[in-house]
Amino acid sequence: MRKSALAIAAVTLLAAPLAAGNEVELSAEELLAPYYAKLAESVDLPVAPANVSLAHDHTLTRIAFGSCNHQSRSQHMWAQIAATDPDIFLFIGDNNYGDQGWDGDAALTTLREAYGVMAGTPELAEFRSKVPMMITWDDHDYGFNDGGASFTYRGWSETIFETFWQSSDEVKSRPGVYESRMFGEDGKVTQIITLDTRFFRSDLETLPYQDERPPLGPYMPSDDASKTMLGEAQWQWLEQELAKPADLRIVVSSIQVLTDAHDYEAWENLPLERDKLYRMLAAREDSGLVLLSGDRHAGGIYSEAPEAAGEQLWELTSSSMNYSFSSTERNTAREPDPKRLTDFISEENFGLVEIDWRKEEVTLSLRGSQGETRVTQTVKW
Secondary structure, eight states: OOHHHHHHHHHHHHHHHHHTTOOSOOOHHHHHHHHHHHHHHHSOOOOOOOOOOOOTTOOOOEEEEEOOOOTTSOOTHHHHHHHTOOSEEEEOSOSSOTTTTOOOOTTOHHHHHHHHHHHTOHHHHHHHTTSOEEEOOOHHHHTSTTOOTTOTTHHHHHHHHHHHTTOOHHHHTSSSOOEEEEEOOTTOOEEEEEOOSSTTOOOOEEOOOOSSOOTTOSEEOOOOTTOOSSOHHHHHHHHHHHTSOOSEEEEEOSSOSSOOSOSSSSGGGSHHHHHHHHHHHHTSSSOEEEEEEOOSSSBEEEEEOOTTTTSOEEEEEOOOSSOOOSOHHHHHHHSOOTTBOSOOBOSSEEEEEEEETTTTEEEEEEEETTSOEEEEEEEEO
């Protein structure tokens, strides 16, 4: 079916309840459901190249991760990541930029096209043939810049995501794309939790109007207790996951957790929700803990001991794989941050978490476009 015909069908389906005198108030998502059912029958959604699996009893010693990978830019970082021989790679958001050029169509044409480019990317195919992956999204591959729960087309975006990445039945069975997996045994169990900070997130509060654009983002913290980052169902799920026995937990948030140094998207936008996260992490079944994040087109190592957490937390931010905006020197000077222990690495990078089970410690590092180590920190748990 041509795009114009689909648009006509959408208008007809949206108008149907009113024409029938239906007084029940339906959300835009509910009204669009018949349209998407027809669309799914008429288009072939792209599918990622086949990915190797990872046995649940495999002991992890090297976890790579990355974010912010534009589908039309150089894909050279896949070979650099593979060269570190990771047990698993976590693709943690802005895995493509399908929102760029979007004209607002409900079919999310540019998003589907971006995934189509990825489906035909030989570097990604080669990588996935060798390295298992876990994936979550951020705003640009969600479909709308800084988008959250109010993104009307989020259900269709989720269908595109889950079809492309061939998500597990568990992920497909519920709204959102959050997931948890356990690997290893005999005192060497790693739990990887990938959160969904998009599908359920409340709208953010914006800064008051200023003549000059705020240099470090447009948002301000909100103490509105009704606002949520993860949504009730995901919060309940996370609490249950953290109660499971594990020796080391890797918790992935597409946006930064610890920092308060900027006004872009971060957990600092919803401080009550961040405190809730800290308390939930503090109440977890005893284990080591590392936080991973992306989004910022720059990366570094962060640490803080929030009162609500009751312990020293460590976060490694890695961004971007192929979409850098500035230089490390300029970025570091532009965003001073007492919680960031390193320079703010702006050039292309990916993250690596290396686990020493004998010493019960992890080494966090950022690797550059030639595989070189840019920053590193070893942490005991």
